[in-house]
Amino acid sequence: MTIGSVPLKFKVSVDAEQCMLCERCIENCPYGVFRREGDQLRINSRQCVACHRCVAMCPRDAISIEERPMDYRSHPLWTPEVREAIYNQARTGRIILSGMGNALPYPVIFDSLVLDACQVTNPSIDPLREPMEMRTYIGKKPSRLEFVSHNGDVDLVTQLVPNLQLETPIMIGHMSYGAISLNAQKSLARAVTASGTFMGTGEGGLHQDLYPYQDHMIVQVASGRFGVDINYLERGAAIEIKIGQGAKPGIGGHLPGEKVCADVSCTRMIPLGSDAISPAPHHDIYSIEDLKQLVRSLKEATEWKKPVFVKIAAVHNSAAIAAGIARSAADAVVIDGFRGGTGAAPRVFRDHVGIPVEAAIASVDAKLRSQGIRNEVSLIASGGIRESADIAKIIALGADAVYIGTAALVAMGCRVCGTCYKGLCPWGIATQREDLVARLDPEVASKNVENLIHAWTLELSELMGAAGINSIESLRGNRDRLRGYLLDESILKVLDVKPVGA
């Protein structure tokens, strides 16, 4: 079969009147879109991924990028993406890799939920002058507290287990060293430390440059056990067992050997250039009982000083699984929705497997409440959190806190071009190429991420104040502050939310 060339995805053009041939576009584009021939700039638009690095760096604003100037004959079913995927697979016989989050236009439940606000009879709270309690604690809580009183004083008898103290319910999710650069991890680490919150290491181990921030790091144990030893476990503020990931439920991870440079190999503790394969299951977990054993082994290894989280992808039976996890001695359940980002995943998984985090969190919260154990375990939502309103809504649906991922990368400069898997990120984020990594200044990027967390926290307190709530923990599971706008009855039932007007 002969497969012809597919149309350009993007058309790059340069205004010759404006261009002064400074060649910054050539220097900045790792995809090789630009080259100079004599006094002319030549452009290979086919290489463009619309990362916008050239646009951002052009001192004359001479470059413009248009999406898909030439299209296929239109068809509602056989879209260009569908046809190009077929061409690609007919040519190669391989699985298509993709990056970032789900790229199909599923309706977003967040956008069909509206928050409530107070008027007249139930006064709102002014966050400008009233204290708003944004602090929350992630970890196991006792089902009941016992006290003894003596000589008019009261002592707590119940032994409390370690929790993470968050100054904002916003954490940064797990993006490994390997998937993202060390400068990107440093930027995130500085930001969470300054913000009084936490970030995940991903399954790439903990680079020694991050040791100063270890009190704000959640170390991850995935099926590949990369970088996992007793020192790593002891360094983390908490430990997270990764069972699944929203972008690719049911499959493992695979960092290609090209990305396993000397420093990544050192941190992951694997040979240079070898594939880092995380199998789909943990080979010591085939049941909730086995999971319980891994949770307890991690606690035992760290002398019960670290909270242990378990992360699963949002799938249709998340509620039952989460109920099992809650009984496994885990301190928190992380639910990663199907809009979660990734450095690399088979496109078919990223776009078609899993369920939205909104529905998963609501059903998990309901299940845990029905079993009387919701108060004993924390619930963290991730996968597609784009703004502070999403955070308010997901907390009202039952989450204690959120992980953000892509949003933090965007704060550092990411343009969501979706080609992280190529390892050529021109912004120095999803790459290990030294010259590209050097483009990301951790001083600047960390401040941007810190600003984002601060801004969202302020917005969250304003939203809460408007709803007459002055504590993040009073918003948790508070579905009365939500209404569904043009959601069908079955979704409203899953969410346990009333429709607008009710």
Added chain:
Amino acid sequence: MSGNTVHIDAKGMHYTPLNQAVRKAVAEGAGEVILENVLGQRFIADGLKGNVHLVIHGVPGGDLCMFMSGPTCTVYGNCEHAPGNTMDAGKIVIHGSAGDAVAHSMRGGKIFVRDNIGYRGGIHMKEYQEKRPVLVVGGYARAFLGEYMAGGTILVLGLDSPQAVGERGVGSGIHGGEIILRGDIDDLLLGVGARKTPLDEHEKTRIEPLIREFCDHFGRDPEPLYRDRYVRITPSSSRPFANKYTWE
């Protein structure tokens, strides 16, 4: 190792106080800690560090010496599943058999099992720089031996057994390290990405110290084992799945 010997009676003890007692003994400078009456306690020596010899009488439960980094552990009895799970350094000597997933993700140190092991032995074993984990099994290993293996050495001697391994999926997804079997194995039992070659005389000299160490631990004569034939199972590629994907 130096220091005192500490005896701990594990009868009826939960694993947490048992481990606390072991850690306390190690912190106080014990050179040898002897656990008596062990009966199914999991996670013994979990995350244990230091230069100490832990002697276990009885049957330890799952995940013995998980995340361990340094000590030596001798078990006079069988072991449940996954001894040496994600172990970093040290040695485990088992005078008996062990369950499934022995040496799971083990990154350093050695494990010697006198008799048999269960399914998925040495699964995801990996190596890094000077750390090359070793698993030596005296008897028989069940299916999926060395699955997803990324480094280190597994040696199965098949003593008192018709063969070292007679089940499928050996080296399934292997992308590093080597599995060495005394005798031979049917090609049909090899997993995806595994290839078999005879162990030549030069390569055989590499395993002689392991055979000697095994025999020293369990009182066997190494000479007949030196003379036997072995096969070596290695990855057909260090990047077995590199050709599985295309870019979007």
